[in-house]
Amino acid sequence: MTRWAMVADLRRCVGCQTCTASCRQTNATPPGVQWRRVLDMEVGEYPNVKRSFVPVGCMHCEDPPCMHVCPSTATKKRPDGIVTIDYDLCIGCSYCAVACPYQARYKTDLASFAYGKATASEEQGFDPKRLAVATKCTFCVDRIDAGLAKGLKPGIDPEATPACVNSCITQTLSFGDFDDPDSNISQLLAENQTFRMHEELGTGPGFYYIWDKKETV
Amino acid sequence: MTKDEFGPNPWHQTNWDFRAAFNFMFGSAGAGLLVAAALSGAAGNALRAEMLLGMALIGAGLVSVWFEIGRPLRALNVGFNPFTSWMTRESFAAGLVFVLGLAAAWLGSQPLALAAALAALAFAYCQGRILQAAKGIPAWRVPALIWLIFATALAEGAGLYVAVTVLAGRSAGIAMSYLAIALIARAIVWSMYRNGVAKTAVRAAKAKLEGAGKVLIQFGTIAPLALMLIGWLAPNFARVLLPLAGLAALATGWQFKFVLITRAAYNQGFALPHLPVRGTR
Numbered sequence: 001m002t003r004w005a006m007v008a009d010l011r012r013c014v015g016c017q018t019c020t021a022s023c024r025q026t027n028a029t030p031p032g033v034q035w036r037r038v039l040d041m042e043v044g045e046y047p048n049v050k051r052s053f054v055p056v057g058c059m060h061c062e063d064p065p066c067m068h069v070c071p072s073t074a075t076k077k078r079p080d081g082i083v084t085i086d087y088d089l090c091i092g093c094s095y096c097a098v099a100c101p102y103q104a105r106y107k108t109d110l111a112s113f114a115y116g117k118a119t120a121s122e123e124q125g126f127d128p129k130r131l132a133v134a135t136k137c138t139f140c141v142d143r144i145d146a147g148l149a150k151g152l153k154p155g156i157d158p159e160a161t162p163a164c165v166n167s168c169i170t171q172t173l174s175f176g177d178f179d180d181p182d183s184n185i186s187q188l189l190a191e192n193q194t195f196r197m198h199e200e201l202g203t204g205p206g207f208y209y210i211w212d213k214k215e216t217v
Numbered sequence: 218m219t220k221d222e223f224g225p226n227p228w229h230q231t232n233w234d235f236r237a238a239f240n241f242m243f244g245s246a247g248a249g250l251l252v253a254a255a256l257s258g259a260a261g262n263a264l265r266a267e268m269l270l271g272m273a274l275i276g277a278g279l280v281s282v283w284f285e286i287g288r289p290l291r292a293l294n295v296g297f298n299p300f301t302s303w304m305t306r307e308s309f310a311a312g313l314v315f316v317l318g319l320a321a322a323w324l325g326s327q328p329l330a331l332a333a334a335l336a337a338l339a340f341a342y343c344q345g346r347i348l349q350a351a352k353g354i355p356a357w358r359v360p361a362l363i364w365l366i367f368a369t370a371l372a373e374g375a376g377l378y379v380a381v382t383v384l385a386g387r388s389a390g391i392a393m394s395y396l397a398i399a400l401i402a403r404a405i406v407w408s409m410y411r412n413g414v415a416k417t418a419v420r421a422a423k424a425k426l427e428g429a430g431k432v433l434i435q436f437g438t439i440a441p442l443a444l445m446l447i448g449w450l451a452p453n454f455a456r457v458l459l460p461l462a463g464l465a466a467l468a469t470g471w472q473f474k475f476v477l478i479t480r481a482a483y484n485q486g487f488a489l490p491h492l493p494v495r496g497t498r
Contacts, residue, residue, distance in 0.1 A: 010493035050492050065352040071304035072294035091294050092287020094232035095304055098351040101485040107287055132287025195490050212494040
């Protein structure tokens with residue numbers, strides 16, 4: 001089996017937001033909608049202050065609460081772990097949005113553009129199906145499927161890899177098959193200490209955060 | 218977020234507003250009224266009026282939430298996921314309430330009214346489960362919330378029933394005892410919920426729930442019980458005091474749910490159990 005997952009190395013992220021911009025450009029999301037976000041966290045008190053940049057978005061959970069609550073079956077999980085939304089089925093009730101512990105879902109009722117009127121690129125990417133329904137990160141599922149059809153390897157071949165991962169300037173983000181022990185992300189997970197966001201809720205996020213290397217004895 | 222975790226403070230959800238709150242307020246009061254009407258043994262036109270009022274309230278709640286959904290013309294898609302979605306199940310229960318309730322009102326049938334009351338109980342239970350399944354809102358996912366929503370539906374419905382019955386010049390009879398039991402049950406479940414929410418919700422949510430809970434206990438439990446007691450001891454005042462008691466039970470339940478959905482629904486936020494280790498260790 002394949003289980004697509006993402007890994008973010010928190011030691012590497014510099015908060016440049018290139019992934020955010022790349023996601024917005026690739027997926028043509030409207031202003032205020034960021035399927036890939038990078039949180040800027042500052043903790044502690046002067047002079048002992050630490051700062052962390054934390055990429056977040058849909059965690060493509062193993063047991064997604066958004067899918068269970070969805071009354072229209074618009075939200076589904078594919079066998080490869082990617083959680084999808086069928087825009088033609090969604091009624092826009094936002095139940096999934098309150099069920100998601102990661103604030104990953106958005107609903108935009110009206111078309112909006114960065115400068116009022118749609119630019120040529122915004123016009124090209126505009127999809128009326130996405131109005132008044134739930135939207136979220138798709139792991140760039142179209143790129144993955146198209147890449148696989150061409151025999152490419154997601155996470156290795158850029159054409160088959162999510163846009164945020166391709167654009168990351170520090171290689172913070174990695175993408176790959178969690179179920180393949182030889183995959184790039186399996187190796188990263190084997191070599192480093194990781195956690196998943198709100199693991200105690202039992203959603204089984206498909207998004208891992210590296211925070212330190214593993215101790216070697 | 219525990220004291221050992223790091224992250225931004227949770228903020229209030231912006232997805233469900235007063236329109237969603239109205240569904241929980243009107244819906245559960247309507248369901249509770251159907252139960253009270255069926256259990257009281259009302260008959261004839263009184264039964265018809267109460268059944269129709271209960272269904273009108275449930276209908277008003279559903280219409281309110283219909284105004285909130287992004288694609289109202291696809292509203293029937295709500296019925297596609299009975300396997301896991303409590304929203305779908307709520308819609309099925311509502312359908313059953315309307316079919317049985319309308320039949321009961323049309324025929325003036327008490328057995329059908331009882332069947333409609335059973336469907337109304339299922340509807341109220343579904344409403345509790347809808348909120349509890351929203352894992353992203355710590356104040357909602359507390360298991361005791363299911364029973365708090367259920368108990369407040371019974372208390373609100375009983376309160377409304379007593380108020381309507383007495384104002385119509387009829388005797389509330391056994392419904393007064395039923396209202397008293399429902400109020401006490403609601404207060405007990407509130408206390409259970411309060412203990413549960415203390416472990417999960419953020420401080421701002423807890424403060425808002427505490428305020429709403431105080432109103433629920435003082436004006437929604439103690440005051441109506443006292444009014445009913447005075448009305449029982451001094452029957453001359455009962456025509457004024459009993460409707461007041463009933464309306465207090467109803468209004469405090471509504472204010473609690475309004476606060477729960479539109480004021481105390483802070484999200485999970487983000488929390489890091491570890492900060493990244495960079496440079497020297």
